[in-house]
Amino acid sequence: MNSEQISRIAHVDHPIKSPLDDDSVRQLLDRGISRADARVLDLGCGGGEWLLRALSTGPRVRAEGVDISEEALAQAREAASSRNLQERLVLHQRSAADFTSPHPFDLVLSVGAAHAFGGLLPTLAAARKHLAPGGRVLVGDGFWEKEPSREAVEMLGDFADLATTLDRVAADGWTPVHGHVSTRRELDDYEWACWGSLASWALDHRDHPDSSEALVTAATRRSEWLRVYRDTWGFVCLVLRRTSD
Template sequence: MNRQRISRIAHGGHPIAAPLDDDSVRQLLEHGLPQGDERVLDLGCGGAEWLLRALARHPRLRAEGVDVCAESLAHARTAAVGRGVADRLVLHESDAADFSSPHPFDLVLSVGAAHALGGLLPTLAAARRHLAPGGRVLVGDGFWERTPTREAVEMLGDFADLPTTLERVAADGWTPVHGHVSTRRELDAYEWSWTGSLASWALDRPDGPDRAEALAVAEAHRTEWLRVYRDSWGFLSLVLRRTDG
């Protein structure tokens, strides 16, 4: 099983691929879309759940999503038809770092996909290229709530603590206009859903060729979460505007 397929299955019970509950997603979108008629771009959209929710809530919204996973984009297209928003959604199979568009966007979002763009600041740089004057960026990435172990850093990456993360964002020319730090409940619910969805998929296929691998991946992920990074890793979501306008 490739990584993309594993992720698709693991997010079956938690289509927002980040440790955020439905209310947090709604509030972040409200702050990112103050008018409701914006043009929105999601860099690393996966199954485009952020865009689908935004389109369903705002009938004048137009949205585009970019991702390298054809399976996720196919899922998004089917879901868009089911929710009646397919005529306002355009999806691109492309590397988010290489994507170009002939028009700017009022909201550029990238939540939980910074690793694919090289980290938080490179993600903001990518967003800046697509942002209309006065537009907003909705970004979500990890940070260290407590001093991590070396194993945690090697596993997840070299994040900063929360104050340093915000200082770096400000120094890069951005001003937060809203933010959310995922709660312990959100963080745990996300991990339980990720491992549980993958394990349930495997258990429902007792004779499936990928059963053993899926169970092993779920168990390994659960062990890493509980023993390596649960007590040190957090997740921050920010709605940003350019400080210089």
């Protein structure tokens, strides 16, 4: 199974694809969408769940998503149609780093996709190009809650602690106007949902040629979470405005 197939199955019961519960997502969007006719962009939208929830906040909100995955965008279109939101959603299959638009956006999203840009600050640089004056960015990324092991750094990446992360964001010209640090429950619920969904799929499709691989992958990822990074890694979402527009 390729990584996209694994991700699709793993996130069946947690479509937001980040360690956030529904109330946290709602509050972040409420703080990020500052006008009734907001135009929203998601850089690395995947299956489009953030955009669909943004569109659900008001009938005049419009949204666009960018992703390289044809399968993920097809999933987003199907989900938008099932919720009668397709007329206000535009999807683009291309690299988020190369995306251009003739108009700016009131909210630019990129949650859990910083790896695609090479880190948090490059993600903010990409978002800045699309931001309308007075607009906001909603970004989500990891940080180290405690000193990580070498294995954890090699597995997840070279994050900073929360205070240093905020210092770097401020030095880059951004002011946080809202934030949310995922709780232990949100972090644990996310991991249980992902690897439980993948394991359930394997057990429900025992005759599938990928069943054994999926079951091993679920067990391996669950063990990595519990033994390598559960006690050290955290996730923060920030709603940001440019300090100087």
